[in-house]
Amino acid sequence: xxxxxxxxxxxxxxxxxxxxxxxxxxxxxxxxxxxxxxxxxxxxxxxxxxxxxxxxxxxxxxxxxxxxxxxxxxxxxxxxxxxxxxxxxxxxxxxxxxxxxxxxxxxxxxxxxxxxxxxxxxxxxxxxxxxxxxxxxxxxxxxxxxxxxxxxxxxxxxxxxxxxxxxxxxxxxxxxxxxxxxxxxxxxxxxxxxxxxxxxxxxxxxxxxxxxxxxxxxxxxxxxxxxxxxxxxxxxxxxxxxxxxxxxxxxxxxxxxxxxxxxxxxxxxxxxxxxxxxxxxxxxxxxxxxxxxxxxxxxxxxxxxxxxxxxxxxxxxxxxxxxxxxxxxxxxxxxxxxxxxxxxxxxxxxxxxxxxxxxxxxxxxxxxxxxxxxxxxxxxxxxxxxxxxxxxxxxxxxxxxxxxxxxxxxxxxxxxxxxxxxxxxxxxxxxxxxxxxxxxxxxxxxxxxxxxxxxxxxxxxxxxxxxxxxxxxxxxxxxxxxxxxxxxxxxxxxxx
Amino acid sequence: xxxxxxxxxxxxxxxxxxxxxxxxxxxxxxxxxxxxxxxxxxxxxxxxxxxxxxxxxxxxxxxxxxxxxxxxxxxxxxxxxxxxxxxxxxxxxxxxxxxxxxxxxxxxxxxxxxxxxxxxxxxxxxxxxxxxxxxxxxxxxxxxxxxxxxxxxxxxxxxxxxxxxxxxxxxxxxxxxxxxxxxxxxxxxxxxxxxxxxxxxxxxxxxxxxxxxxxxxxxxxxxx
Numbered sequence: 001x002x003x004x005x006x007x008x009x010x011x012x013x014x015x016x017x018x019x020x021x022x023x024x025x026x027x028x029x030x031x032x033x034x035x036x037x038x039x040x041x042x043x044x045x046x047x048x049x050x051x052x053x054x055x056x057x058x059x060x061x062x063x064x065x066x067x068x069x070x071x072x073x074x075x076x077x078x079x080x081x082x083x084x085x086x087x088x089x090x091x092x093x094x095x096x097x098x099x100x101x102x103x104x105x106x107x108x109x110x111x112x113x114x115x116x117x118x119x120x121x122x123x124x125x126x127x128x129x130x131x132x133x134x135x136x137x138x139x140x141x142x143x144x145x146x147x148x149x150x151x152x153x154x155x156x157x158x159x160x161x162x163x164x165x166x167x168x169x170x171x172x173x174x175x176x177x178x179x180x181x182x183x184x185x186x187x188x189x190x191x192x193x194x195x196x197x198x199x200x201x202x203x204x205x206x207x208x209x210x211x212x213x214x215x216x217x218x219x220x221x222x223x224x225x226x227x228x229x230x231x232x233x234x235x236x237x238x239x240x241x242x243x244x245x246x247x248x249x250x251x252x253x254x255x256x257x258x259x260x261x262x263x264x265x266x267x268x269x270x271x272x273x274x275x276x277x278x279x280x281x282x283x284x285x286x287x288x289x290x291x292x293x294x295x296x297x298x299x300x301x302x303x304x305x306x307x308x309x310x311x312x313x314x315x316x317x318x319x320x321x322x323x324x325x326x327x328x329x330x331x332x333x334x335x336x337x338x339x340x341x342x343x344x345x346x347x348x349x350x351x352x353x354x355x356x357x358x359x360x361x362x363x364x365x366x367x368x369x370x371x372x373x374x375x376x377x378x379x380x381x382x383x384x385x386x387x388x389x390x391x392x393x394x395x396x397x398x399x400x401x402x403x404x405x406x407x408x409x410x411x412x413x414x415x416x417x418x419x420x421x422x423x424x425x426x427x428x429x430x431x432x433x434x435x436x437x438x439x440x441x442x443x444x445x446x447x448x449x450x451x452x453x454x455x456x457x458x459x460x461x462x463x464x465x466x467x468x469x470x471x472x473x474x475x476x477x478x479x480x481x482x483x484x485x486x487x488x489x490x491x492x493x494x495x496x
Numbered sequence: 497x498x499x500x501x502x503x504x505x506x507x508x509x510x511x512x513x514x515x516x517x518x519x520x521x522x523x524x525x526x527x528x529x530x531x532x533x534x535x536x537x538x539x540x541x542x543x544x545x546x547x548x549x550x551x552x553x554x555x556x557x558x559x560x561x562x563x564x565x566x567x568x569x570x571x572x573x574x575x576x577x578x579x580x581x582x583x584x585x586x587x588x589x590x591x592x593x594x595x596x597x598x599x600x601x602x603x604x605x606x607x608x609x610x611x612x613x614x615x616x617x618x619x620x621x622x623x624x625x626x627x628x629x630x631x632x633x634x635x636x637x638x639x640x641x642x643x644x645x646x647x648x649x650x651x652x653x654x655x656x657x658x659x660x661x662x663x664x665x666x667x668x669x670x671x672x673x674x675x676x677x678x679x680x681x682x683x684x685x686x687x688x689x690x691x692x693x694x695x696x697x698x699x700x701x702x703x704x705x706x707x708x709x710x711x712x713x714x715x716x717x718x719x720x
Binding site: 488 | 546569575576587591596599610
């Protein structure tokens with residue numbers, strides 16, 4: 001039998017035949033390794049866990065148009081620069097002013113994707129529910145209070161084209177041709193007297209003889225029961241068969257009694273009308289009734305908005321695929337966020353901005369939290385090592401007599417150290433392996449209870465735990481062994 | 497030439513003279529008993545001869561080497577190579593079987609050889625107990641295993657400290673018979689004891705008292 005085989009035979013015998021002692025040592029190392037692996041796993045995973053937690057405080061990155069508008073495609077391209085697993089949510093927003101004509105008030109409205117809003121703004125408190133079907137709106141509490149909107153009520157909203165069109169008028173000469181559709185608008189009573197900014201809109205088509213074939217008038221901003229009568233057929237039919245050029249009120253058409261200003265506005269709108277091209281087809285006012293399915297409470301400026309789906313926003317404005325803003329919630333560190341923002345801006349798809357208020361405070365809290373976990377880890381680690389060493393020392397000290405005997409039998413100190421080191425390393429490896437597995441379970445339990453999510457297993461932690469355990473076990477064996485071999489074998493053997 | 501030549505050895509612990517100018521010679525193949533009451537210095541003498549302690553004064557030649565001058569590391573080597581130890585409390589590694597305990601001695605000396613270890617157990621009459629742990633052996637069996645362990649490396653000197661102190665008469669006789677056998681084969685034996693019967697089995701008895709050699713008796717009734 002070789003010396004090596006005898007060496008292993010002795011170590012195996014020691015581990016197997018001194019089972020209870022070995023279990024105590026193994027348990028001690030195992031528990032130590034469990035705590036080490038567990039806490040380090042938690043420590044390493046804290047930034048990721050907390051980053052996810054912080055996402056409940058809202059978006060931390062904004063995408064705004066690089067040019068005039070941001071299309072969905074540009075937004076998607078920009079977002080592709082952020083790893084998918086880090087994107088918690090991306091809510092697109094398109095803002096328009098919508099009017100409640102009867103109340104002569106206009107409100108900021110946002111078209112968005114509610115599924116994404118739930119992710120980027122988890123703090124939104126919706127009384128009722130989020131819109132799911134077309135023509136459903138979520139109304140901010142501020143808006144609801146102002147207009148007296150109720151849950152499950154109906155809200156009539158009108159979109160008016162931007163009035164900047166006027167500047168273009170008169171620039172282009174055109175001939176009126178049969179089949180042409182023209183649209184125009186002019187200041188009515190409401191806007192002239194300052195009740196609102198909305199003009200009177202007229203849309204008409206030209207027949208084969210160059211006269212007006214059909215006409216519709218939108219007087220929804222005018223005084224109800226007075227100016228609004230100008231949109232009734234009794235008045236509009238007066239224009240049928242008339243040449244649209246050079247109409248004169250009172251000569252060609254009689255004004256609606258009591259609504260002279262509005263009537264004049266209709267005539268003026270016809271005079272100013274421009275052909276409706278594809279592009280400008282959208283630029284006609286639209287009024288749609290919406291069901292109020294939810295009232296939004298946030299305590300912030302969001303309460304001053306009306307929210308609807310992007311599709312609904314497209315329907316009422318006649319144009320789609322124009323985003324003003326994308327709110328992104330990204331689960332990443334400040335450094336990564338800054339890098340992503342730079343990459344996105346550099347790509348030219350969109351301009352990315354960080355919500356500094358959110359990211360800065362996140363970084364500060366994270367730093368403190370990680371420092372705390374680090375401190376706890378170190379303290380626990382030191383305590384664990386002391387406890388492991390004490391146990392190992394006790395187990396070895398018990399064997400002083402055996403060490404004395406081996407010395408008396410002629411064992412050099414190095415051989416005795418080697419034998420105990422071998423046992424220590426074996427126990428350390430076994431305990432470390434046990435601890436690495438249990439530690440992950442421990443970290444998982446901590447993570448689920450504290451953060452409510454699964455922990456990520458770091459595979460490099462396995463060899464490190466095993467190595468640290470082996471080192472601690474070997475060191476804690478060697479210290480008492482060194483003391484024991486220094487002792488005179490005669491004294492050890494004489495005792496008892 | 498003497499195997500062991502102790503010349504004017506003193507061992508002093510502070511005020512106490514454990515050994516006081518003692519000289520002893522033991523020849524190759526001789527069987528010597530060292531006797532004395534407790535505190536007589538026989539344990540100190542045993543430790544010095546066993547290379548586990550060094551004298552304060554004097555010289556101790558073992559096989560021509562003055563062990564009083566050697567380092568403790570060298571003493572370990574000398575003990576391993578030249579001396580087989582037998583203790584009163586047997587002292588076995590409690591998680592190793594009888595044969596493994598014998599093999600431990602081989603392991604530190606040269607090469608473990610299970611067959612040879614079993615042969616040694618056969619010789620002391622506990623071959624059938626080879627696979628038992630110390631806790632499963634009687635005191636007599638344990639001491640026989642220890643004798644086997646002491647002789648396995650063919651030492652020049654077997655040094656036994658109260659080898660029968662923890663044994664009944666039957667087992668005492670078995671052990672003494674083993675010693676007689678070893679003596680016949682030419683092994684040098686030094687037995688430290690306070691038991692006159694054990695001492696009488698030896699060729700010569702050296703009596704220590706208060707650290708001094710007071711008497712040296714040649715055993716007239718010694719049977720070869």
